[in-house]
Amino acid sequence: MRIIGLGVLNAFCEKHADCRAWIATWVSDVKGSQWSTPHDIKKRYSSVSFLEDRIVIFNVRGNDYRLVVQVAFSVGIVAIKWAGTHSQYDRRYG
Numbered sequence: 001m002r003i004i005g006l007g008v009l010n011a012f013c014e015k016h017a018d019c020r021a022w023i024a025t026w027v028s029d030v031k032g033s034q035w036s037t038p039h040d041i042k043k044r045y046s047s048v049s050f051l052e053d054r055i056v057i058f059n060v061r062g063n064d065y066r067l068v069v070q071v072a073f074s075v076g077i078v079a080i081k082w083a084g085t086h087s088q089y090d091r092r093y094g
Contacts, residue, residue, distance in 0.1 A: 001030050001071075005080030009067075012083035022061050030078055035071060055081070057089075068093070 009027070013020045035041055038050050049057040058067040066089040068082040082092070 001033050001035055001076050001078050003027060003030055003078050003080065008080040008083055012065075016065065016085075019061055019065055023067075026058070026060075026067070034076070035078075036073055038071075041071070 006027070009023050013023055029044065033040070033044070038056070041048055041056060045058060047059045047063070051057065054071045054073070056069050056071055058069070059065075060067050060083070063086060065083065065085055067080070068089075070079045070081055071077070072079070082089075084092070
């Protein structure tokens with residue numbers, strides 16, 4: 001998969017250094033993946049949530065943080081939309 005919006009993750013990691021290792025692993029994993037369906041994501045990330053418009057919510061570091069992406073399965077692109085704390089997520093998307 002190709003990732004768009006890595007700047008969002010870089011800014012997030014600047015504020016939340018405890019997430020750097022998790023994010024680096026996630027980026028590596030996504031780049032090495034070929035997701036064709038939501039089921040492909042769910043096999044690797046069992047706690048992931050799916051919303052409308054191919055929005056995928058990842059729980060970061062035991063659900064302390066959230067990562068929101070949009071996946072274009074047909075072209076193999078993962079677009080980073082937002083990353084932040086769980087409470088920020090609740091205010092923004094809840």
